[in-house]
Amino acid sequence: MGEAGAFNCVLGAVLALGAWGCETSRAPEPSPSGIGAAQCGVDADCTATCDYIVEQLQAPGYVPTSASTRCDLVGFAGGGAMAPSCECVNEGGGTLVLSSASPGPCLYFGRDRTCLYGRAEFAGCDMADAGSCEAPCADFHDRIAADAVRPVDAEVRHTGCHELSCECVVRIGDGCYVNQELARNDCTLSDAAILETYRMRSTEYPPCSEVDMSMGTVGTCFDDTP
Numbered sequence: 001m002g003e004a005g006a007f008n009c010v011l012g013a014v015l016a017l018g019a020w021g022c023e024t025s026r027a028p029e030p031s032p033s034g035i036g037a038a039q040c041g042v043d044a045d046c047t048a049t050c051d052y053i054v055e056q057l058q059a060p061g062y063v064p065t066s067a068s069t070r071c072d073l074v075g076f077a078g079g080g081a082m083a084p085s086c087e088c089v090n091e092g093g094g095t096l097v098l099s100s101a102s103p104g105p106c107l108y109f110g111r112d113r114t115c116l117y118g119r120a121e122f123a124g125c126d127m128a129d130a131g132s133c134e135a136p137c138a139d140f141h142d143r144i145a146a147d148a149v150r151p152v153d154a155e156v157r158h159t160g161c162h163e164l165s166c167e168c169v170v171r172i173g174d175g176c177y178v179n180q181e182l183a184r185n186d187c188t189l190s191d192a193a194i195l196e197t198y199r200m201r202s203t204e205y206p207p208c209s210e211v212d213m214s215m216g217t218v219g220t221c222f223d224d225t226p
Contacts, residue, residue, distance in 0.1 A: 038165065038166040039164055039165065039166075040161035040164060040165065040166050041161065041164070042161055043159060043160050043161050045161055045166070046159050046160060046161050046166035046167070046168065047159055049166045049168065050156045050159045050166065050168035050170070051156060053156070053168055053170055053179070053180065054154045054155060054156055054170060057111055057112070057152045057154045057170075057172060058151075058152050058154060060148055060149055061111050061144070061147055061148030061149075062148065063141075063144055063145045063148045064090035064091070064092075064094060064096070064141070064144065065090060065091040065092075066088060066089070066090060066091070066137060066138070066141050067089045067090055067091040068089045069086060069087065069088050069089065069131075069133035069134050069137045070086075070087050070089070070130070070133060071084055071085070071086055071087075071125035071126060071127045071129070071130075071132050071133050072084070072085065072087055072127065073085070073127070074087070074097055074099045074101055075101060076099075076101055076102055076103055080101055080103055081101060082101055083099055083100050083101035083124070084124055084125050084126070084127050085097055085098060085099030085100070085101060085122075085124075085125065086098040086099070086122070086125050086132075086133035086136045086137055087133070088133065088136075088137035088140060088141070096108070096137070096140060096141075098117065098122045098133075098136055098137070098140060099119075099122065100119060100122050100124060102119050104119065105118060105119050105120070106118055106119065107119055107122070108140075109182060110143075110147040110150070111147055111148070111150065111152050112150070112152045112153075112154075112172050112173055113172055113175070113177060113182055113184070114173070116143055116144070116147055117140055117143060122136065123136075152172065152173075153172070153173055154170060154171060154172045154173075155170070155171050156168060156169070156170055157169040157170065157171050157176060157187075157191060158191040158195070160195075162195070162199075166179070167179065167195055167198070169191045169194055169195065171187055174187060175187065176189070176194055178194060178195065178198040179198075181198070183198075183201065185197065185198075
């Protein structure tokens with residue numbers, strides 16, 4: 001199909017509650033993310049949007065309560081082999097999926113946007129053993145609980161309006177990020193350089209086989225099927 005036939009690739013797993021992605025889902029509409037960013041006319045229109053990103057990062061995170069666990073075959077959008085994976089089911093809905101089949105090296109991110117649980121850490125599970133996911137899921141929930149109360153050092157470095165959309169450069173720890181992207185930028189770079197990279201990245205669709213869907217969100221890509 002090529003780039004002209006771009007479409008949305010959606011991960012089959014449910015968006016993880018307690019991971020950093022849950023924080024973004026609580027933001028008011030319009031969301032200050034790369035897609036559907038807050039609309040603006042002048043830089044001052046974006047002050048509240050950028051401040052809100054930092055406020056949410058510094059607020060305590062949500063900790064789900066585990067209801068049950070199971071080991072099942074899980075596959076991800078964009079291709080790749082399915083693999084036995086742990087599904088950590090939460091009370092009230094939502095499932096945290098731990099899987100070696102994930103195309104991205106990080107399965108879930110913490111509130112400071114560092115990796116909370118890496119793909120390489122998951123040793124797999126036994127589909128014939130109903131209890132084989134209890135330990136991995138308990139470990140992951142413990143990490144979520146610790147992350148929820150961990151202080152996050154963050155501040156707004158730049159607030160601007162570009163082509164009617166807000167652009168916020170936020171320093172989190174020793175990394176810099178634009179809006180709510182997970183892509184880490186070197187903070188020794190100028191805000192202008194960071195934003196230039198962000199704008200280039202947001203206008204280029206990668207092949208579906210290269211899209212990092214570890215957050216369980218919708219990613220845009222082009223069909224690279226031969």
